[in-house]
């Protein structure tokens with residue numbers, strides 16, 4: 001059990017507020033934040049008995065309004081206070097979530113993403129993750145796999161921010177996996193090897209984020225953005241396989257203000273309505289969860305049936321685990337220091353105050369097979385003790401002891417088999433990861449194929465797709481065909497004229513031959529082939545709408561050029 005951690009951060013006055021000669025109304029002391037209503041005279045109470053000041057206590061109150069103040073909290077301090085815990089959680093195998101909530105222009109993007117040279121939590125968490133991976137791999141035999149995705153929720157529609165120009169970027173479906181919970185179908189996931197890889201993806205995704213000018217903030221984003229890191233870690237710990245998976249959601253919400261306060265009209269107003277639908281639902285979810293935990297804390301209160309409306313918005317549905325579920329969650333409420341924003345700031349502070357009451361149930365996400373191995377090992381140890389005890393009281397030849405012995409042997413064999421399977425799976429993953437770094441190297445704005453092995457480059461038949469797949473041709477045979485072929489195909493393609501077993505690429509010591517299988521259409525350099533054909537470097541092979549170019553390192557060194565061209569038959 002762990003409460004959602006809540007931090008409030010106040011930013012400096014902006015130009016607009018300075019021009020309006022706005023007054024500071026936010027004070028912070030340790031973890032307390034106080035807001036002053038200047039309309040109520042000092043020492044007095046308002047018309048309806050309202051207090052001039054209201055004080056809230058959070059886990060952290062970050063004063064970032066004045067860089068010269070001794071209490072000033074920088075981006076680095078925010079990371080040290082909150083971000084390092086996220087990195088730690090990832091290595092321990094817990095899910096984590098950080099979300100920033102607040103009015104437009106209050107500093108959500110600055111806190112989450114930051115500016116160039118003044119980076120925020122997302123880049124710092126990613127950097128922290130990789131620097132710890134590098135440290136760990138130096139003294140440990142641990143292996144890691146890190147995957148990122150980046151999506152935007154705009155008008156209740158999910159959009160992939162990392163798959164440009166593809167027909168599938170917009171309006172992705174949210175589905176539910178029986179074990180893993182809600183997920184976005186067809187969302188692209190990108191394997192990353194180092195911080196540089198993440199930086200590139202973040203940049204591309206940020207450019208893709210829908211931005212629209214509104215009356216209140218020119219660069220304001222009207223969408224919710226979720227940057228997700230899936231971090232898998234595997235190692236042997238005292239001969240025992242360990243594998244944990246951690247999912248980290250880093251969320252930059254859209255501005256929380258009412259649409260009418262921004263002077264927005266028409267389409268923008270509709271957007272505001274939908275954005276508010278997600279935020280209103282988020283508020284309802286937070287309230288329901290806060291009620292639940294307060295009831296749970298008071299055994300005298302009769303338990304109410306509280307319904308948590310996760311499904312009422314895409315945002316809350318996707319963040320279901322992060323809110324009241326299996327995650328260590330942090331909310332950062334960002335506020336303006338100015339009296340002109342009193343209403344919005346007070347509402348943000350109240351929202352944050354409510355979120356403090358949410359209780360989550362984070363658990364270490366262990367691989368199911370590894371868990372089984374551990375359980376079987378515990379069972380083996382138990383059986384061994386029982387047998388040893390049985391030995392002492394001369395039970396050794398009894399039927400019970402024999403069946404125990406049998407069970408012990410079965411368990412030992414199963415553990416051995418599972419451990420082997422698990423080790424092979426990880427070795428394979430690591431080899432693929434190593435191969436990827438070998439094969440693709442960034443050079444300026446281009447990508448250089450730098451592989452020793454002969455390979456094919458597959459270009460999707462979808463004209464709008466920019467996806468290019470690299471297939472290494474292993475020594476021996478590589479079978480190409482459909483998913484429904486009677487034998488498993490190494491390269492599975494889709495297409496009307498594609499035979500279930502279409503062709504075979506035979507690689508003997510770096511010399512490759514294309515063998516068309518009966519009835520299949522394969523062309524080399526535009527000429528259909530009927531029999532096994534030796535492929536020269538740089539040759540075009542057309543297998544239905546799939547175009548492959550055969551090339552290898554030698555070819556590149558000779559200074560020839562591979563020209564990629566999409567041919568559709």
Ligand SMILES: Nc1ncnc2c1ncn2[C@@H]1O[C@H](COP(=O)(O)OP(=O)(O)OP(=O)(O)O)[C@@H](O)[C@H]1O
Nearest residue numbers: 011064103104105106107108109110220221254255
């Ligand atoms: N703590 C801070 N220190 C310095 N500048 C800040 C701080 N917080 C925000 N700013 C600046 O204020 C401006 C608005 O901040 P930001 O874009 O992060 O707001 P936002 O809440 O994300 O708005 P939106 O809802 O439009 O996404 C930016 O120019 C940002 O650099």
